Amino acid sequence: MATTVREPRKDGEATRARILQAAGELFAAVGYAEASNKAVATKAEVDLASINYHFGSRSGLYLAVLDEARRRFLDISDLQRITLAQQPATEKLRALVELVVNKALQGHNNWHLRVLAAEILAPSPHGQAHLQTGAPMKLALLKGLFSEITAIPPDAPALTRCILCVTAPWAMLLIGPRATSGALHEILGMPADQVSTHLYQFALAGLEATGRQYAQGEGC
Known part of the structure; x- marks a missing residue:
């Protein structure tokens, strides 16, 4: 029986960028302590699993936001x-x-x-x-x-x-x-x-x- 190779989702980078943008806007507006993953997910229109998949954790998401902010x-x-x-x-x-x-x-x-x-x-x-x-x-x-x-x-x-x-x-x-x-x-x-x-x-x-x-x- 042939094994089906699953290709990476083409929208993966777009989803990651959308989460990053939503998180950045929330962290800027209310601060790290007040911006929950649930709020970020709602704003980015993704599920919580997507945040964990792309960033590992809430702190991982915040560090990614800092990296993007520092880059800009x-x-x-x-x-x-x-x-x-x-x-x-x-x-x-x-x-x-x-x-x-x-x-x-x-x-x-x-x-x-x-x-x-x-x-x-x-x-x-x-x-x-x-x-x-x-x-x-x-x-x-x-x-x-x-x-x-x-x-x-x-x-x-x-x-x-x-x-x-x-x-x-x-x-x-x-x-x-x-x-x-x-x-x-x-x-x-x-x-x-x-x-x-x-x-x-x-x-x-x-x-x-x-x-x-x-x-x-x-x-x-």
Whole structure:
């Protein structure tokens, strides 16, 4: 008797994507603790077994949502593509700022930024450790770029301070609270090229000033 080989369901990836989208929207709206698998299944129009099949568990689903949010936020491949490119370091900085601003302005109503913000402000049991898995490589790439601009060694404390000063506005743009008024709300309504140019000029000026101080022995 011939054995029938069952082919994978062609709609499997579509179902997984639908669950991921529904879960992301719910986690963004009510938080991880309040978004049950049943609610996700209802929103995605699937049964509970589909969630377990694709993600293994509720925590597995949440980690997959964080992965997707992080990918859309600033994926390691984005950083590698820009920081390792064969072009002047200042142009790499400009390209990185433009990428961040475009992501912030285009995605400020999307769930992925709100999920990341919620995880950072109110950490879940496993989320923080999961988000930190790619942090050392991202930090190394940024240090390499900023070192090119400032001529400060990557392991110098001054360069670490530079990273905080330069990237803090990026983080605010990407995951800051989306109120209906205030400075962030105004900035998100501005043309992307104006915001990018402003942030780039401030970042470059600060990096170059710190590099001069370091060369004169005023930094460490």
